[in-house]
Amino acid sequence: xxxxxxxxxxxxxxxxRESRWQGFTDSGISEVGLAQIDRLANRFANSxxxxxxxxxxxxxxTTAAVFKDAIPDPAFREFSIGxxxxxxxxxxxxxxxxxxQAFTNGEDLAPGGGEQMSVFIxxxxxxxxxxVDKLADGxxxxxxxxxxxxxxxxxxxxxxxxxxxxxxxxxxxxxQVLIGRDGQRRIDVFNDATHLxxxxxxxxxxxxxxxxxxxxxxxxxxxxxxDSTTDTPLTELGKQQAASAAAxxxxxxxxxxxxxxxxxxxxxxIGEGMDxxxxxxxxxxEMSFGxxxxxxTAQIxxxxxxxxxxxxxxxxxxxxxxxxxxxxVGAGARMRRTADKLAKEAMAKPYIAVxxxxxxxxxxxxxxxxxxxxxxxxxxxxxxxxSSFVLNGDSAVLASYNVAPHMD
Numbered sequence: 001x002x003x004x005x006x007x008x009x010x011x012x013x014x015x016x017r018e019s020r021w022q023g024f025t026d027s028g029i030s031e032v033g034l035a036q037i038d039r040l041a042n043r044f045a046n047s048x049x050x051x052x053x054x055x056x057x058x059x060x061x062t063t064a065a066v067f068k069d070a071i072p073d074p075a076f077r078e079f080s081i082g083x084x085x086x087x088x089x090x091x092x093x094x095x096x097x098x099x100x101q102a103f104t105n106g107e108d109l110a111p112g113g114g115e116q117m118s119v120f121i122x123x124x125x126x127x128x129x130x131x132v133d134k135l136a137d138g139x140x141x142x143x144x145x146x147x148x149x150x151x152x153x154x155x156x157x158x159x160x161x162x163x164x165x166x167x168x169x170x171x172x173x174x175x176q177v178l179i180g181r182d183g184q185r186r187i188d189v190f191n192d193a194t195h196l197x198x199x200x201x202x203x204x205x206x207x208x209x210x211x212x213x214x215x216x217x218x219x220x221x222x223x224x225x226x227d228s229t230t231d232t233p234l235t236e237l238g239k240q241q242a243a244s245a246a247a248x249x250x251x252x253x254x255x256x257x258x259x260x261x262x263x264x265x266x267x268x269x270i271g272e273g274m275d276x277x278x279x280x281x282x283x284x285x286e287m288s289f290g291x292x293x294x295x296x297t298a299q300i301x302x303x304x305x306x307x308x309x310x311x312x313x314x315x316x317x318x319x320x321x322x323x324x325x326x327x328x329v330g331a332g333a334r335m336r337r338t339a340d341k342l343a344k345e346a347m348a349k350p351y352i353a354v355x356x357x358x359x360x361x362x363x364x365x366x367x368x369x370x371x372x373x374x375x376x377x378x379x380x381x382x383x384x385x386x387s388s389f390v391l392n393g394d395s396a397v398l399a400s401y402n403v404a405p406h407m408d
Contacts, residue, residue: 001138003179005131006049007153008144010063011036012171019088023081023114026058033059036172036196041066043174043195043405047142053131054144063172064144075127078146079120082112121152128153132179150175157185158370158377165368166190166398167390170199178379187378190401194248207392208343209350209399211250212360213270216241217383218262224296228286228325228356233261238383242269244406245384252276254346257354258284266384267354278354279345283338286356287331290322317371332366335359336396343391360387367396382407 011033015022029037044066054064056072064070084092092112093100102109110116128143135141147168154166157177169175173193178186193199216238220227234242242265249270257267257278267278292300292307301308310319318327326334335355342351357380364378367389378401381387385404390397 002181003132003135003137004140005128005135005177005179006140006142007150007175007177008040008063008142009147009150009169009171009173010055010057010059010144011040013059015086016171020086021081021084021089021092023078023085024057025085029059029062032198033171037063037066039195039197040172049142050135050139052142052144055146055149057146060144060146064142067142067144070144073127075123075130076143076145076149079111079117079148080114082110082114084112084114120148121156124149124152125156128156132185135179137181153177154187154190157187158368160369165396167205170196172196173199184376186376188402190398192400192403192405194403194405205390205392205395205397207390207395208346208348209250209388210339210343210391211252211350211352211386211388212339212363213245213249213266213352213354213386214357214360214381214383215258215260215262215266215354216245216269220262221383225294226289226292226297226300228288228293230294231261234265238262239265239269241384241407242266245386245404246270246273248386248403248405249274249352250350252346252350252352254342254349254351255279255354256281256284256342256345256351258282258286258356258359260285260356263354263356267352270352270354276352281338281342281353283334283341284353284355284359287321287358287362288325290320290325292322292325328362328365331359331362335363336366339363339389339391339396357381357383363387363389364398364401367398 012030013027013033014030015027017030052064052067052070053073054060054070055076056074057077061072103111108118150169169191170193173191175191176189178188216234218234218238219232220230222235251274255267255271255276255278257263257280259280259282271278307323317329320327342353361380381402382404385402387401388399390399
């Protein structure tokens, strides 16, 4: 069965409201934050986690009251920021220009003379290890903590040592880590704030929002085959999934779709509610599986053992799937080029692109900087799940991943 840890950021504080940095000190929950807590409570009304852990700071303890019987643990506090406390990013950059430049470059420093970043990462990683070790097989834990802690933990799970290119989590946003029986940890969900009617953006890079949606369940999914060029339509359930996903999709003027039947149908259903017609884009097609095309996983394991051995070795960044398909690096680069191309076609406005599971994961892996050896550290998104990216010229960061509350 494995273990599950759901990680929730605290509700909006007064300092968050004013885009001011806060570390160990606390500014109190804002009125918006109190409303966020109500919505979080509604979302988890029927949830019964086996254990709830929270940072011991007031803003997290207040948020964690949603789950009851939360156990405070100071190891999950935000990092201390010393003299930066209470300042905006602009004020930090003006008063501490060298520190700010080093921080934005990802260097190991103690912001404002507070906590060394490497010490902070080691602290929260050790606390998370301890939490996971104490869980029994099949247990579900909830951890209520801070934006910096979530960033550090997600980066650690992805094997990026605290350097992952992702935005800070939204207040009360939900992320989830799965731990297999073999101890392997995987990012399953990142930054799901769909229970909120508004997600204020306080810190992190700004740019054009690109939302990638996986198609609904197809006949090929039901058969369990690896399909890229094979063109199978949506099942009735897949159509229902697309209709449910439309309620959580951002309203945009520009929508694009892979030319496959399953993606076109999904895009058309989602587009109906916003009066948007999808434009076909070949660059959004599924990762090419070469000789694995149309086979089930069991058949691939039986018929292509040599391919699988290289693929699983961790050396397969450039190994083409099925002998002549695409590599992880190749698919990720192709999806990244397509994302940038569509950004220009959407004229800097937010857009939706309906694509495929392995292709969307390849894009996320490309943006995060994960190698083939770490591809299993992030799951393939579920049918009709949304994953979003912030694009800004040549740069891109992950804004959310595998968000599909209608599938829970």
